[in-house]
Amino acid sequence: MSTIRVVWGSASAPTAMASYDAALAEAGIENYNLVSVSSMIPAETPVEAVGTAPDLGPAGERLTVVEARATTAGPGRVSAALAWTQSVDDGPGLFYETAGEMDHETVERRVREGLAAGQDLREWEFGDSAVAVESQQAESGAHTTAVVLAVYGESEPILSD
Incomplete structure (x- = not known):
């Protein structure tokens, strides 16, 4: 079974998109087309918090992800958090x-509350839960993005022959 890897990064740049791209580079997934899915972990799938992704395949391919992302134009603080649990x-x-213009503690509390609410629905x-948080101060005049993503397996071709 493929592994889901949890990766994270944050960065500042002159534009919002450039800061997002740089944050993805910190997480090791800047060269892929990201396809977001909702938040279900398939049965019998290991989840590993790795910080930076290994090589997941050729540039330009598709990666399936669950993404927490926040961007702000400084000054301010952005934080992103991803929590998970398995049966x-x-x-x-x-x-x-969860993500937004908030501090590390607030984003972690909110994501834990959300996860608990999701568990109550099922x-x-x-088992035990885990959380990954990325937070960064945005300086005046710069855009800053924080991301935490769950990356499902390896990349796949985006175009068919």
């Missing part, structure tokens, strides 16, 4: 994401 019987699990017995 104890190697069944499915959940990701919850009749599964869950």
